[in-house]
Amino acid sequence: MSDDTTHSDIYDRITSEAPSHLDVTEVQYEGPELVIYTETPREFAEDGDLLGDIARSLRKRVTIRPAPGTQSSPTEAETTIREIVPDDAQIQDLEFYPTIGEVLIEAKKPGLVIGRRGGTLREITQQVGWNAEVVRTPPIESSTVDNVRNFLTQERGERREFLKQVGEQIHGSPRKDVEWVRVTTLGCCREVGRASFVLHTPNTRVLIDCGDKPGAEGEVPYLHAPEAMPLTDIDAVVLTHAHLDHSALLPLLFKYGYNGPIYTTEPTRDLMGLLQLDYLSVASKEGRSPPYSSEQVRQAIMHTIPVEYGDVTDIAPDIKLTMHNAGHILGSASAHFHVGDGFHNVVFSGDVHYEPTRLFNGAVNDFPRAETMIMESTYGRRGDFQTDTAKSEANVHQIIHETYKKDGITVIPAFAVGRSQELMLVLEEAMREGDLPTMPVYLDGMIREATAIHTAYPEYLRDGLRQRILHEDENPFIAEQFRQVDGGQEMREEIASGEPCVILSTSGMVTGGPIMSWLELLGPNPNNTLLFVGYQAAGTLGRRIQSGHTEIPMEGRSGRANHLTLAFRIESVSGFSGHADRAGLKKYVKEMNPRPETILCVHGDEQATDQLSSALYQQYNVRTYSPKNLETFRFP
Known part of the structure; x- marks a missing residue:
């Protein structure tokens, strides 16, 4: 199905593929997802394969939501849910949202609420008609997790309207054919800190990361560059991880009028909020003027659309995003962009640790295609190695x-x-x-x-x-x-x-x-x-x-x-860094199949980026660059 398919076309496709006894009241894009509203949510839930079949046919992420008035009352539903879910799940709380037909279930063991292959969730919908969302009760009480969940709950109506707007933009028709891709470096080239890049197609501009520079007050990404301005016209932001040299200045975008989505993993969203609020606190204690307010931090959280590792997500009419584990910190990701209809693939490695650590599995480097990679080089110098x-x-x-x-x-x-x-x-x-x-x-x-x-x-x-x-x-x-x-x-x-x-x-x-x-x-x-x-x-x-x-x-x-x-x-003592050392970075590239045709070595001082760039070129016969800030590269 082409991306310019209308709501009417989609509605007709779904009603033709769904059995006749299933009602489809409305279809609505909400962010990257297509939401089907139905007066027969119980019957949809009974067919465990139907939703997957529709999603594959439409090549969209699909969610079923009950039409208002089709559910049991919250009191009846809570009783039934507690009867369905095993006691071992230890349900802590249930919150019902009638306007969207969802119940949020917080449990210490959410896997038991979900059930094998989602079977328990389907049974909940069959019995009560409510769509269930499940969250884990943190083993250690977290004010950040609580605050983020409560905030998003309070802003559920506003967030739904925001997701509708984003959905319309994502699934619109590309204005122009994709004949080129450009990457502009706004920071972290021949330096560590202020990571920021623009990925540009004839139709779309995506900002990747927007961080500060440790120990260098006032050195911020070059957001005033023509490739980034005006900030209000950026289509999407992708955040690889929460460290401040990648995330600190994202709320600044909202201060200057950006009103679009931020795509990142769920833990990165929470950590981002924690670190940004602390960033403001430290600035205030040190007598510096904070660059933005806590209100802009809340805006960034409200505009964040979480994505899970491995999920292919439409973020623009001509770009699909897939996040992969980067092994660096909690929720850190390498961002894979599939541009056009197979036209070009660009990977931003983010910060990577290739070998597993006590905390995380090692970084994923298995991409179906990756013609171009923007790769970190923090420990890229000759002689940079981590003790085992x-x-x-x-x-x-x-x-x-x-x-x-x-x-x-x-x-x-x-x-x-x-x-x-x-x-x-x-x-x-x-x-x-x-x-x-x-x-x-x-x-x-x-x-x-x-x-x-x-x-x-x-x-x-x-x-x-x-x-x-x-x-x-x-x-x-x-x-x-x-x-x-x-x-x-x-x-x-x-x-x-x-x-x-x-x-x-x-x-x-x-x-x-x-x-x-x-x-x-x-x-x-x-x-x-x-x-x-x-x-x-x-x-x-x-x-x-x-x-x-x-x-x-x-x-x-x-x-x-x-x-x-x-x-x-x-x-x-070395060996505890979240970054791969020189040998790990080289191995990360060596074991990629296929390898990128072009690699830009960034996020390292001048020696690190130059020496890693040279080594990758000599050993793996790929085009490599050690760019400066404010350079633009066109592909292919």
């Missing part, structure tokens, strides 16, 4: 143990999302198995909240870890040694003067946040240790300390700048 995992963990054990024996405290600057959870798993196992003495592990900043979001989406975690959390009731993130720093500076002072412990603290690159207090409290004592386990970008205080600077500027309590002399031990 076992050795890295042994080094961490040793450093913490040596500090413990001196009655010292080990403080680890860590990103709230990704490395903190990786380290929590390492420390929990080491203490459980006796490789480290059991001691408190304090979580400062947003780490506990980010961890709670991880537990809300275990299906995005590595297979074995997901199995432990979902089916074996062994959740390592809730081990008793993990304690939240929730008493402010007074609690930090108490911890610093107390027993040996480990502290995981944001910010990961020592650019602000609670880590600054820990430097002041722990830095003067040579028995303590500062342990770096993540990338420290050029220009950040973390990079200066890691490079040997022990005299560092600190904002004095009186407001005047002064200096702090660091006397504690300073160590770095």
Whole structure:
């Protein structure tokens, strides 16, 4: 079926394919989905294959919704649902939305609500006529997940109208034939940070990522470039993952009039909101003018359309998007764009980790077609390699143990999302198995909240870890040694003067946040240790300390700048980065089949992008570039 098919054509197709006893009241595009409203939802649910057959025939994602008035009353429906769903599912709450005929079921074990191949959901619809949506109750209470769900619930009517508008745009007819694809670099070329690109066809402009640059206030993506302006005319935004160097400035688009969709994974949506609100908080505390307000953060969340790994999703009349696991952080994705009717395929790798970690399965590089790839190069220099995992963990054990024996405290600057959870798993196992003495592990900043979001989406975690959390009731993130720093500076002072412990603290690159207090409290004592386990970008205080600077500027309590002399031990352990090292990046390309014809090496300093670009060209005979910002590439 062509994309310019009218509602009338679709209605006729569906009514001709559906059995005569099934009613089709209305068809309506809502975002990338085609929604069929029916007065016979029970009968639709009885035929488990019919919906799939219609979706394949139309080449659309299809949802069935009951027409108003065809359902049991909410009171009757709740009783029936609780009878249908096994008690082991542990339903926590049910919310009914009569205007769209949906019931939201929150349960500790949503798989039991869904049932084998969706059988229990179909039975619910058959019995009560309501369309059921299922969400997981986070094992650790998450204010972010709760706030996002509540906000989207309150704005359900407005969001439905937004999705209708997006649906009409997506499924309209392309104005022009697709004869070219252009990619313009708006940031993160020959640098790390402010990731942003425009993918442009004769009909469509898609913005991929819109981040800040760590340690470089004021250096933002080149959104004023002709390929990006006016921002109000951008058709869609795709976000690869939630780290601020990719997501921080997305709300700025809404400040300047953008009103379209953001496509990303569900956990990325939640993490994005958490990190952006903290970004505003840090700016305010440091006396800087925030670039946007919390209202724009809420707008970004309301305009987010979640996509699951592997789902082919129409995002424009001439572009289909598929997100694949990138192995970097929770919900991180490589974005595959299928442009035109097989005209050209472009992959934005995002940040990738090719080998599996404790947290995640390794990045997917199995794309049906990928003529062009825009690829990260953070560790692309010759000699950039990560210590193997076992050795890295042994080094961490040793450093913490040596500090413990001196009655010292080990403080680890860590990103709230990704490395903190990786380290929590390492420390929990080491203490459980006796490789480290059991001691408190304090979580400062947003780490506990980010961890709670991880537990809300275990299906995005590595297979074995997901199995432990979902089916074996062994959740390592809730081990008793993990304690939240929730008493402010007074609690930090108490911890610093107390027993040996480990502290995981944001910010990961020592650019602000609670880590600054820990430097002041722990830095003067040579028995303590500062342990770096993540990338420290050029220009950040973390990079200066890691490079040997022990005299560092600190904002004095009186407001005047002064200096702090660091006397504690300073160590770095590689192997915990969420990025693939040089060998991993090369292997990622080597094992692609087919390989891209062209690769743009981005998201790395000039040496990293140049050296990786050269190596990929020499070894795999692909065209490679190390672009500068504000370059445009035309394909084919």
